[in-house]
Amino acid sequence: MRILDLPEENILQILFLLAINDIFSLRATCRRLHRITDSDYFWREVYPRSDLPLTISPSLDPRKLSGDEIRRTFTKALRLDSNWSLRTTAIRVVCTLVKEKSDRSYDELRFLPGGTLLVAARRNQSAERSTVSFSVFSIVDMTDPYKIASTEFEGHLNEFSVTLVDEDRKVVIATTLNNSIDGKQWLEVHHTSIPDAPPSAHVSNNHFDTPFRWAAEDVAFLHKVAVNGEIVAASIRWGHDSSVERIHKFLIANWRTGYTCAVIPQNFPIFSSVDIKLFPFHFVTIVASDDELVVLKAELDERLFNGPEHPFIGASDGASPGPDMQLRTWAEYQLAKKDLIISDSTNIGEHQPPRSLSFIAFSTGHIWNTKWEGIRLSIPNCDAQSSANPVVEVSKPFYVLESCYPEHVCLGTTGRRAVWLEREIDTGDARLMKMSYDKSRNVGPTVGVLLSSAPLLPFRPNLVRTLAFDEATGRVALALITSAIYVLDCA
Known part of the structure; x- marks a missing residue:
């Protein structure tokens, strides 16, 4: 038949x-x-x-x-x-987002879901005070970009995370920072509405609301932060000794209602680095040491979504925290001497749960090593109610060009695509590299050049200070040491 x-x-x-x-x-x-x-x-x-x-x-x-x-x-x-x-990916459009030249370049870039909005952060340091400024740019039309909002907050920025809420009409920025006035560590959530004005208006909105602020105790250090929808999370490290990583707890809150929960690790592994992710139904922390990768997971408390309101959260002793959530080891993998890059969670949300949690691990050691080896790892069904110790999928290795090393590695949400800067040790020249991976083809990741060291553009990649990547649109944003920002579109 x-x-x-x-x-x-x-x-x-x-x-x-x-x-x-x-x-x-x-x-x-x-x-x-x-x-x-x-x-x-x-x-x-x-x-x-x-x-x-x-x-x-x-x-x-x-x-x-x-x-x-x-x-x-x-x-x-x-x-x-x-x-x-393709071995040589065509760049369809190059957009000049910021033309200014100054000695204060942008420190970090983040794409918002959909790749049509970009957040740029700049740390401002003086002898008297520290501030951080954020700018939100619209690149719906790559030929006519414009700034839709900008603001400045008091304090030294540790980390920040961004998302969209209210049917993608509101930009949310969650920060952990050290306030230079009161000396406290603060977890803050700020948001601003995306204006309905036509692109020709190009009116910048400087109004940000701050619905949520939480101060850590004096001996605590707020480090990593993640925001997804109305839920925000931060890691709290005990003590300021950077040589010893000791996580005291993780704070998770609904920034609209103020309802908070604590995740207190039991027998937390010794690690050299830690990161956190928020998925629609789980909180995940990724712990890496010199010889092991451990992923721990906790199911989000229902009251984070439907709990009582606490109108405003100030100091940590007035937070009215909810019950603790239990953090369980979910996956482990022996990983000797690797620099770990974790897939972003930009395009994860209520109606698009993560299908996997992916990593790129580059071999470490002395920078003058002649060859850097990379592998891609993936843990499937990472937001499902699955049993512990799932199979960790490991790809065949790929290699960085001899006498070069990778910088500013960005791995997309699904782990299929990545970009990084590959810098030559002797000359300082750099190329923008890209990775492609398709599990169905049963081959390892393929690596190619996205931008050569001397492209026919107004800049060279060796001027790049930081970059951002949106996997779904194929857009790469590059912030230069001159303060200029360019966006490449490969769609």
């Missing part, structure tokens, strides 16, 4: 098992399959099954999208995937 002779519901079940590029190929060659795959139902079912990075906002319910909208999104994603997997 031919497949086309089967009932339509059986054909649909077979199609749901296929890769998205195979579905498009069949649509183009068979009239009946084209008709079967032309419904809203079909594309809404395909959407959550695909591991292809998509530009659909993680806060947007796909059931509200038509089949045509989802199909067009897949078409754009396949076009980018084809371009990115």
Whole structure:
């Protein structure tokens, strides 16, 4: 019996098992399959099954999208995937976001979900005080970018995280910082609305609200921070001795209601680095030592979403914390002498849970080593109610060019794509590199040059101070030491 002779519901079940590029190929060659795959139902079912990075906002319910909208999104994603997997990826558009030249360059960049908004942070240090300034840029139209908001906060910035809420109409910035006036460590959440003004208006909004502030105890140091929707989390390190990493606890809060929970680790492993992630239903911390990678996970307390309101949180002793959540070891992997880069969580949200937690691990040692080796690791189903110790998928190794070392490595949400700066030890010249990985092809990651050391552009990569990457749109933002910002679009 031919497949086309089967009932339509059986054909649909077979199609749901296929890769998205195979579905498009069949649509183009068979009239009946084209008709079967032309419904809203079909594309809404395909959407959550695909591991292809998509530009659909993680806060947007796909059931509200038509089949045509989802199909067009897949078409754009396949076009980018084809371009990115080439040895030489074509850069379609180069956008000059900031032209200014000064001695105060931007320190960090972050894309917001969808890749059409970029947050730039700049630490300002003087003898009297420390401040941090944030600028939010719109790059919906790469040919006509503009600044939509800017602000400045008191204190030295430790870390920051960004997200979108309220149907992507509000930018949220969560920070951990050391206030230069009162000397306290603060966890703060700020937000500003995205204006409806047309691009021609180019009016910058300087108003940020601060609905949430939490001060740590005097001997504590607030370090890592993560925000996803209305939930914010921070790691609290006991003592200021940077040579000894001792996590006292993790604070998790709903920044709208003020409801807080503490995650207090029991028998926390000794580590050389720690990071945190917020998924729709779990808090995750990633711990790396000289010889091991450990991932610990705690289920988020329901009261974080539906709990009572605490109108404003100030000092830590007035936080009215909720019950503690239990942190359990979820995955372990022996990883000797590696620098670890963790996939970002930009495109993760209520309607787009993470399908995996991915890593790039570069061999470490002395910078003058002749060859740096990298591997890609992935833990599947990281937000599911799965058993502990899942299988850690490990790729074949890939290599950095001899006499070079990697800087500013950014790994996308799904772990399929990454970018980094590859700097030559002897000359200081740099190239912008890109990685592509497709598990279905059963080969290791492929690495290529995205931007040569001397491109036909107004700048050279050796001037890059920091960068940001949005995997779904193929956009790379580069902040130079001259304070200029450029955005490359590969879609």
